[in-house]
Amino acid sequence: MTKDEFYKDALPNSKGPLEGYSVLEVTQAVAGPVVGTVLADLGADVVRCELPRVGDMTRWIKPTINGDDDVNGAAWYQSLNRGKKSVTLDLHHAEGQQLFKELVSEFDVLVENFTPGWMEGLGLGYQAIKAVHPKLIYVSVSGFGQWGPLKELRCTDTVAQAMSGMLHMNGVAGGAPLLSTANLVDHLTGWQGSIGVMAALLSREKTGLGQHIDVALVDTAIYASDMRVMAADKLDKQWPRMGNTTELGAPMNCYRCRDGGYIVLFAILDSLWPKICEVIGRPDLVTDGRCDTLQHRGENRDFVDGVTAAWIAEQDRDDAARILQAAGVSVGPVLDHLEVAAHPQYNDHESVIEIDHPRYGKLKTYGIAPKFSVTRASVKTHAPDLGEHNEAIYLEQLGISAEKLAELRQAGVV
Structure with a gap:
């Protein structure tokens, strides 16, 4: 099969199978943004809501594409947030909280990844938002989930690897546990969150009801543990660290x-x-x-x-x-990743793609994993500048006056 044969029935100008759905992100770092990235890749209109002047933490983590402290030029930020829009909004302000409620009413999906209880403390938790937008799909991404004795603990990808059993079995024989350095659990969690969104949207088509989706890093890591929980519980089986080999056989x-x-x-x-x-x-x-x-x-x-x-x-x-x-x-x-970026298979199959950026030139990044023969998906744009779409969203979509937006900007709300 050739690429042309696969896409022969593709709809012209398709943005992807999720075209027409809208997503608002109020997230940081990796797992939360990955939910939005997957949905944007598949055609949804995704808007990031970021802190004024600061934005997402990945904006400040080197390497940067142009070698300086450009808030928009970090390779990590550009990779994770392609195809999205950006508005700025400080939820610590009462006016910011009210504006957020108006904003979220315009969207099908909300994604947040703060410590459980933080959004509730601002009056922006699921129940409060459900009262003004009952059809909303509200996604909460956290370390251990929205309930349970560990719910308030800080949890990163590395902690999730450690506390899910994943880290215990990785490493060389006789050596210390060895972390995966690829933010694997963060990305898996983002994928689980996006799967949850798509299932909830399908359910809403049938029932007319929105719902709250709880996605946890540790749950995701355990979900990927294959037979190990069952074998450990029933057979007292533990997996020794064996480097790149396996107990099952050789070579x-x-x-x-x-x-x-x-x-x-x-x-x-x-x-x-x-x-x-x-x-x-x-x-x-x-x-x-x-x-x-x-x-x-x-x-x-x-x-x-x-x-x-x-x-x-x-x-x-x-x-x-x-x-x-x-x-x-x-x-x-x-x-290595230079070889990956140049590999003819990956470029032909769009495992690796190029995005045009007006300041940084052509940016190579990972492509969209699932290919759709009819509703062909593609990465639409580079990642947005901080607050790039404030005017388009606040003035045109919400109908705020230019004078009011200027006041909000002066007060540090946007």
């Missing part, structure tokens, strides 16, 4: 190549082991009692890994990957 590891690169190989299954033996020139190992079955290869992991690693160490990375792929083995080179 599975990250192997160093002659040119200093690495490949990752998964070939523990009985159907794959003969292919490995053929490639490495050791057909005798197919029936060797140390490695003739999945169980035996698991019991003799060091031996199996050793003979596999010895052959790979004599190959350059891309050659090793190519030869093993041709043999029908699951293998891939370990790529």
